[in-house]
């Protein structure tokens with residue numbers, strides 16, 4: 001096990017791992033115990049952030065950051081981010097997913113689960129204080145608007161948008177949706193990086209912006 005190029009993340013036999021305080025896996029991931037320390041394999045097939053790292057992501061701003069995570073689901077990626085970050089506000093709309101997320105947050109004190117629609121920033125902004133980073137993975141038609149409104153409301157310096165092109169418009173080519181999305185984002189932010197995630201997630205792009 002050695003340090004990877006990503007702060008807080010380790011590399012072992014070509015796989016990324018995060019250090020965990022808990023010996024139990026969160027989603028059935030492989031665990032390793034080396035010299036008394038526990039590490040969890042970060043599965044690129046289950047997490048778009050891990051996929052982006054495997055594809056050479058350049059901008060990684062999670063170590064000791066405060067992260068607003070939109071579309072937390074049951075906490076697969078959230079759990080790895082919580083291994084690295086100081087605090088994670090995890091917003092999820094589904095009450096069923098929220099049950100698992102709450103169980104996870106009971107074990108991990110740096111996760112604050114928020115059951116809400118990520119569109120309704122005015123409802124959950126009272127719980128969120130100055131996030132450095134916004135990470136969004138929401139497959140909704142208006143996912144770009146959701147990202148924009150959260151970035152502008154919370155003034156995070158870095159934003160990660162995991163763009164699912166097919167949900168925006170199934171009839172348009174993914175490249176076309178990407179182009180339209182970039183035209184919108186460029187009006188507000190500097191685009192730091194675009195990663196085509198197709199090796200792991202068909203028709204998805206990872207976009208990193210700063211403001």
Ligand SMILES: C[S@@+](CC[C@H](N)C(=O)[O-])C[C@H]1O[C@@H](n2cnc3c(N)ncnc32)[C@H](O)[C@@H]1O
Nearest residue numbers: 047071072073076077092093094117118137138
């Ligand atoms: C692709 S899954 C997220 C997977 C998760 N990011 C991970 O890597 O572990 C998308 C999630 O977004 C949630 N979602 C959809 N629309 C939402 C909204 N408007 N606000 C908050 N969450 C939403 C869904 O319920 C679903 O759990």
